Amino acid sequence: MNKFRLNAGIWTFIYVCMLVLTIALLFLIGLPFSRPGHLWISLGALVLAETAVYSTALFGIATQKRGGSISIGLSAFVTVSTLYLIAVAVIVILFSLLFDISVLSYSLIHLIVIAIAGIAVGMASFAFHKSVQDDNATSQTQFVQSMLHVLRDSVRQLQGKEEGKQLFRELEQLEEKVRFSDPVSHTTMLEVEHHLLGEMEKLAADIREYMKQPIQEEIDSFDRRIRDLSIILTDRNEKLLQRK
Numbered sequence: 458m459n460k461f462r463l464n465a466g467i468w469t470f471i472y473v474c475m476l477v478l479t480i481a482l483l484f485l486i487g488l489p490f491s492r493p494g495h496l497w498i499s500l501g502a503l504v505l506a507e508t509a510v511y512s513t514a515l516f517g518i519a520t521q522k523r524g525g526s527i528s529i530g531l532s533a534f535v536t537v538s539t540l541y542l543i544a545v546a547v548i549v550i551l552f553s554l555l556f557d558i559s560v561l562s563y564s565l566i567h568l569i570v571i572a573i574a575g576i577a578v579g580m581a582s583f584a585f586h587k588s589v590q591d592d593n594a595t596s597q598t599q600f601v602q603s604m605l606h607v608l609r610d611s612v613r614q615l616q617g618k619e620e621g622k623q624l625f626r627e628l629e630q631l632e633e634k635v636r637f638s639d640p641v642s643h644t645t646m647l648e649v650e651h652h653l654l655g656e657m658e659k660l661a662a663d664i665r666e667y668m669k670q671p672i673q674e675e676i677d678s679f680d681r682r683i684r685d686l687s688i689i690l691t692d693r694n695e696k697l698l699q700r701k
Contacts, residue, residue, distance in 0.1 A: 464518045472511040479503045486554065494560035495553045502567050503549065506542035509574075513538040531588075533581035541574040600650045601640040604657055608632040611661045614668055624664070624676060627683045634690055643700045649693050656686055 483500060513534045520531060548566055552558050558566075608628060615625040660682055667675050 461518055465515055468511060468514045468518070472507065475507045475511075476504065479507065492553060492557065495549075495563055498560070498564055498567055499549045499553060502545045502571075503542075505571075506538070506545045509538040510542055531585065533584045534578070537574060537577040537581050540577075541570070544570050544574075600654065601635060601638055603654055604635045605632065607654070607657045607661050608635060611664050614664060624679050624683075627680065631683055631687055631690075634687060638690065638694050639697050643697055645700060646693060646697060649689065649696075653686065653689055653693065656682070656689075660686070 480500070483496065483503075516534065517531055545567070548570065552563055552566055608631060612625065612628050612632060615622075615628065660679070663675075664679070667679070
């Protein structure tokens with residue numbers, strides 16, 4: 458949160474400086490006096506473009522922790538807002554200072570550019586929404602893969618070990634249940650899945666310790682924990698079916 462506030466504060470300071478610089482430059486080039494009709498149009502367009510860049514920067518700071526494919530959609534917003542700012546600056550220099558066109562024509566040019574930018578923003582929004590969906594789909598399918606990785610590691614440790622035959626069979630059954638579980642999760646099941654994965658990681662760690670010094674009494678504890686995990690997994694799969 459502190460890092461977000463710091464970065465947001467820096468961008469806010471830059472944004473305020475850009476606004477002050479814009480107003481100062483407009484007066485410096487004599488626009489308010491030479492073409493007062495162009496002044497408010499130019500000022501409004503430049504402020505809008507600078508606000509778009511500032512908003513995109515804040516949006517990027519807020520979403521940067523997610524990373525992944527979201528950066529693809531975010532780059533589209535950055536491109537659109539930056540190009541719009543450049544386009545407005547070129548229009549002010551070209552059509553207001555050099556060619557000195559009528560106020561009506563000048564207004565229409567800015568409206569056309571805003572409309573084009575609006576279309577580009579719509580396409581950028583689509584790209585961002587698609588990247589968010591891809592990112593969510595990736596994170597939602599990682600649960601089953603993570604559990605399989607943990608269980609297969611435990612199974613490999615027990616493979617061929619006489620003292621771990623019973624435990625080996627039970628873990629194989631649990632692994633098979635995980636393998637045939639729905640790989641696509643649901644947001645309402647994230648807490649249950651994190652709990653499941655955490656318990657499996659603890660189980661795998663305890664099995665590694667057990668294999669260093671096998672104790673028969675530990676087998677009963679492992680049996681109970683594997684049965685509990687199997688019950689929770691079954692409940693997760695049933696609830697997931699109901700939510701789809």
